[in-house]
Amino acid sequence: MKGNLLGYKTLKECVYEYLSRELEIGSLKPGDTIDEKELCERLNVSxxxxxxALIQLETEGFVKILSRRNIYVNELNLDDIENIYQVMGALEAAAAERALERMTDKHIAELEKLCEKMKRALEKGDFSKHMDYNLKTHELFLELNDNELLTKIVLLLKKRLYDFPEIIKEVPEWDTMLVEQHIKMVELCKQGDKKGLNNLLKDIHWSFEKNRCYIISYYSKDGN
Known part of the structure; x- marks a missing residue:
């Protein structure tokens, strides 16, 4: 990626996006080291x-800076995932409760469509679309939530879970269960059941213990 990166964005933003993309596609893998000098030469920047950009990525948990010559990509281990699930459960449950106060019949109809698309994608074995519709369901709750800080943290944590590197993997029993949970979410929204929605998200959907075996399978490197 030689040449001038500068457009309407700052150089730092351009470098951050470049490194984020390298992490997403797996060009930079967990455990890899990052050479600052080589990056400067490759991108033709100071x-x-x-x-x-590296400091921002470190703040977000994606890299670790020990020195200029000792920067590496963080690995996502089970302890990290357990911690993220605990935080995600609390935040998404809170976001969904707030969203429910603003939810209209139109929003519920959109949730129903997403659930149906999610189910059909699973039946066709299209796990990329299945994941996409899964995430869009949760994004709708975030869009209706008026807490910008909460939304920002949730989106960042989801990047940590799914995007660096991007993971699209089949775990059939888990995928089927997720469809059922999303259908239940819609039912609770129709009923205006804040407590039920909170419990489903925090104590079931984002429960690390209840999902442990599926999580291990999803993040295993050997595919087993």
Whole structure:
């Protein structure tokens, strides 16, 4: 990626997006080291935007900076996932409760469509679309939630779980169960049941213990 990166964005933003993409597609893998000097030469920029972008990625949990010559991509281990699930359960449950106060029949109809599309994608074995419709269901709750900080944290944590590197993997029993949970979410929304929706998201959907075996299968490197 030689040449001038600068457009309407700052150099730091461009470098951050470049590194994020490298993480997403797996060009930078967990455990890999990052050479600041080599990055400067490859992108034809000074060390300052490189360092600023790396600091942001470290703040977000994606890399670890020990020194200029010792920067590596963080691995996502089970302890990390358990911690993220605990936080996600609390935040998404809170977001869904707030969203329910603003939810209209139109929104519920959209949730029903997403559930049906999610189910059909699973039946066709299209796990990429299945995942996409899964995430869009949760995004609708976030869109209706008026807490911008909560939304920002949730989206960042989902990047940590799914995007760096991007994971699209079949876990049949889990995928089927997720469809059923999303259908139940819609039913609870129709009923205006805040407590039920909160419990479903926090104590079932984002329960690490209830999903442990599926999580291990999903994140296993050998595919088993």
């Amino acid at each position: 060390r300052t935007p490189i360092r600023e």
